[in-house]
Amino acid sequence: MMRTRPLKVALLxxxxxxxxxxxxMTTHADDLTARIGAPVELAGVAVRRPSKAREGIDPALITTDAMALVKRGDIDVVVEVIGxxxxxxxxxxxxxxxxxxxxxxxxALLAKDGAALHAAAQEHGRDLYYEAAVAGAIPLVRPLRESLAGDKVNRILGIVNGTTNFILDKMDTTGAGYSEALDEATALGYAEADPTADVEGFDAAAKAAILAGIAFHTRVRLDDVHREGLTEVTAADIASAKRMGCTVKLLAICERAADGKSVTARVHPAMIPLSHPLASVREAYNAVFVEADAAGQLMFYGPGAGGSPTASAVLGDLVAVCRNTLGGATGPGESAYTRLPVSPMGDVITRYHISLDVADKPGVLAQVATVFAEQGVSIDTVRQQGRQDGGGEASLVVVTHRAPDAALSGTVEALRKLDTVRGVASIMRVEGE
Structure with missing residues (x-):
């Protein structure tokens, strides 16, 4: 039976x-009522600038006192989109x-204090839903929380920031440098005036913390996520990736250790083979690749930001929470029963692409190879090329087999001490193979 008393929603x-x-909520009111089983009423909208014109919203609903709005006592659901x-x-x-x-x-808040928020929701018998916090309109949080609840997720590899994917895509397809690609992203509205949260990986790291916590049933905070941005990625890195049959993406990677006793979460640029599904993700789109025991490999793809896509995810959660409210129940809360520790970046094992500026003379390659051997890092391929402008320098590119990140760091430190190594031009991990 349809309930006639509306469920009241406060929008922050x-x-x-x-x-x-x-x-x-206004234009689809009838559909939402039919799907939920009761009318949904916008009971108040908290804003900072009440004088701003807001088409389609009754001015009587506008308030600057958000705290008073959530304290009213007759509000069924609070939608928080202030950040x-x-x-x-x-x-x-x-x-x-x-x-x-x-x-x-x-x-940002969920990555920092998700455990405390879940505890507060449980204490008061309420729901906390946040599909829109990760990857915009892409259904991802709920599949991890519910659809894969009976499976074991081992790895998540994702492009979860549209701004950085747009920048890297332009660098790849047009040959532009980082600054040029960023300028284009800003002009088109993909990048904020201050793009730091995106290009330095903070946005993706928050999403990685949320995904890792849900996937591995353990608590992962933002501070647990290793983070590197893409500001140091050069056109030379992109070109080198192409020569390897790869492209460069800023990836959020969440992994369960092979022994199942720990997890890692990291965000950094990486080369991935063109054969990998994530390699074809272009422009400002997001995509997340999930590997699970029973389900195998799953791909989630779509627009990861923007008003309409994010609102779609918010409304999906609103429908679910309203249904729970009518049924006198709550949906899934925090699942952190595994209590797995988050290992440091040094424990991560992967492959590496290292570009060195070296002296163009006999014996350099042998010296470099000796350093790798002493650090326990096995070399897969080497490419050396003399500089066209002369000057007695050459470019040496080394691609390794899989090795711990700590061993690679020790290798780079030792390489910098060699007189024949003029500089370490770039270091990039190779993922998705």
């Missing part, structure tokens, strides 16, 4: 995503205390 934030959430740590954290915990469930798109 009415920017690009929030305004789209409000629009869909950041505070006041979002205080508003979410207050919402739980006053009887509301929460739908959030706040990756």
């Amino acid at each position: 934030g009415c920017g690009v995503v929030g305004s789209e959430v409000a629009r869909i 950041g740590i505070e006041p979002a954290r205080a508003l979410i915990t207050t919402a739980f205390e006053h009887g509301a469930s929460v739908v959030s798109a706040n990756k």
